[in-house]
Amino acid sequence: MTARIAFLASPTPEAEAARRRLEAEVGPCPPAEADVLVALGGDGFMLQTLHRHGQLGVPVYGMKLGSVGFLMNQYRPEGLLERLEQARPTVLRPLEMEAVTEGGATIGSLAYNEVSLLRQTRQAAHLRIRVNGQCKLPELVCDGVLVATPAGSTAYNYSAHGPILPLGTDVIALTPLAAFRPRRWRGALLRSDAEVGIEVLEPHKRPVSATADSHEVRDVVEVRIRESRHRTVTLLFDPEHDLADRILNEQFES
Structure with a gap:
């Protein structure tokens, strides 16, 4: 995969350490020049990322490094490029x-x-x-x-x-x-x-x-x-972590 990846981290030691590690392996890239954004944090940080960078039209892949991660994938730094290649897009309209x-x-x-x-x-x-x-x-x-x-x-x-x-x-x-x-x-x-x-x-x-x-x-x-009639954002999810499936499963949680 040759996509340019911008890593964004919530202001926690764990997320910042993960960002530094991933940038050392893949290389840094500013969001405005990226093909995909990787957000490291919880759902709150994912929402911040969508508000700050949604106008770029770049898909966002989240990895959970926060207390709530319904909009995130599990954090695993290994094999990230392969995960991004296999990720499924979900289009959201705010x-x-x-x-x-x-x-x-x-x-x-x-x-x-x-x-x-x-x-x-x-x-x-x-x-x-x-x-x-x-x-x-x-x-x-x-x-x-x-x-x-x-x-x-x-x-x-x-x-x-x-x-x-x-x-x-x-x-x-x-x-x-x-x-x-x-x-x-x-x-x-x-x-x-x-x-x-x-x-x-x-x-x-x-x-x-x-x-x-x-x-x-x-x-x-x-x-x-x-x-919104004009704005959409695309989130990327691992096949086993599909957002639609998790929303469906929530209806059967006791």
């Missing part, structure tokens, strides 16, 4: 978040896992939810609400008792966080091309923040969320 703050600023961000809205104080959030411009919930009283991609459905969404979505389905999950009213509402499955609009009711009294993966915007009054 969500686009557009948040409007109380101050009138409009802030955009991408989310590969989920966009979540959370109350900032002890008081419950009051939210109005629209889908494709149509009001579906005039008032949701809750700790918050999130919109998750299939790849992110096993993360925060699953912890909030949201559904696990198989990869390749054109569906996103809309999941409430500790819904108080309507108390029995458990969320919704939406087409991936749907636009979700969330309006914050009483934003001065009940402030709410919006977070796209790890990018937080505080004191929002309105948030619009939809699947």
